[in-house]
Amino acid sequence: MQNNTKQEILEKIAQAKTIQIAGHTNPDGDAIGACLAFGLALEKAGKDVTVLLEHYAPKYDVIPGKHLAKEAAAKADLFLALDCGDEGRLGAAGDWFRQADVTINIDHHSSNTYYGQYNYVEGEASSTSEIVYGFLEGNYPVDQDMAAGLYAGLIYDTGGFRHSSTSPNTMRVAGALMETGIPFTDIYNRFFDSRSFSEMKIMGQALENAKLYFDGKVVCATITSAEIAACNGTNKELDAIINYLKGVQGAEVACFLYEKTETEVKASFRGADGRDVCALAQKFGGGGHVKAAGCTIAAPIDKAKEMVLAEIEKML
Template sequence: MKERNDSLEKIREIILANETIVLGGHTNPDGDAIGANLALAASLRIMGKNVQVLLEPFSKKYAVIPNGDLITEKENVSKAELFIALDCGDMGRLQGAAEVFQRANSTINIDHHASNSFFGQYNYVEENASSTCEIVYQLIKGHFPIDGDIASALYAGIIYDTGGFRHSSTTPTTMEAVGQLMAYHIPFTKIYNALFDSRNFSEMKIMGRAFDKAEIHFDGKLICSSITMQDIGECNGTNKELDAIINYLKGVNDTKIACFFYEKNEMDVKASFRGNDGYDVCALAQKFGGGGHIKAAGCTIAAPIAKAKEMVFAEIEKML
């Protein structure tokens, strides 16, 4: 495994040299993973490539991102000449798509997570980029086709991963890219509202349950909450409706670290972390086999939810 980047020119060269291409993103895909995959896949389809996307089911709010028809099931994918992993920190995060990745003749890994393991045959990892969609835009701009739908998908991923341009990862380069994407006359207000200001009733109920269960620890430095499978069931929801909760927790005044836990099953807990300046939650997540960014990271812990919280709190106590 090599821990260095190939150039964008090399990545383009490899893509152009292959005809049957499969793309995939991380498990429980978010706006950036979905946007990056559907934007690049749509561009390659316009070029005449035989392209398919492997993504797990996701929240209905992401239906605002165009070209969802490119997503298929793993069983429908024959061996790929080229597999492009997007917004995925390591091969394990590809989950079911990892099998297709391993069978491919060539592999490309494009990502912006600092914890990326450079697991591709060819790699382009830019941890200073706001999002994988920002990288994909730099990859295809002036070289591969872009239309309104592709621009919409890239815009969706960028605004999602920057929290609507609020996160410190937002740079002048990010805003320049967004301005250029808006020139394609994309429905930017509709996309923004769908990702940040719209939710169904069950999601609202789950959020209320999470806020009611929120707790403060370590003299107010840590805020955390947790949701069980029973909570989700009582709210008639799904675990695809939980991704906004951690950002609300993070916004509580005077807290330094925010944690949110939810049960995937009785012995697997998903943990999401957010940290203020000076608190490296990526390092925290990596202690449990996860990763992400310095200020935003996550992991899955093989333990009951009470034990998972205990394990994480022990590490946070050391941090504080």
């Protein structure tokens, strides 16, 4: 599994007239930022661009370019999959991916399956937004709107430049984006310091449900659909919980499970140094990074938790 060159990918993009761009299902700040920023750049270059993203939480409206997010109406010359580790993670957009004449996969998840006709995967990069900047730099002018989206993706996936994936290049890119005059403080505050009342209530419920296992080495929290509904919230308001759990002193693995349906559970994992949670997620058909990964488990939530803890016990 090997990368194509940036030049090969840029040539394919230049040749295409109609382009569809998509990120993973339940998109986060990096997926949305990378897709909309790349979309804006290609739209400005005269391409007919459609961005296929599932409905996302209002806090991400700080990312410009939402007018590009629409339903695809016809197959495209080229499909650009961003921040998506495998074809299945594209969700409904996978139908358009399979119909496109040319498919390109650009990502930073080390578990990526190289599912595009052309692939560019940089597992060391902090975010897909950082990689996208590398494609735009010197090839497409990056204006303030594009810069705001890429900066949003950068800070989302680095936890505000705190995660170990933050490199000198990440900071160089952040500096270049700030030079366009983006409202970087507003973007940061929207992601990390502001929340809806329902999001706060859900966080409280999830933390109330948290328990320690294996002599405090593992912290695990769950939340059911009924508990989310009782807080008048939705499952789009759960992002911050896993990172809060990760901060528990002495915990080497943090896991958060939420009920999508009675027989489908989404799990997020975070690991301390030396704990490969990507390998854990892969046991359940998921993936991600060594220290941050996730998966979907087809089981009731209590059973899913039992399965996860059994695998973590083996890992410890």
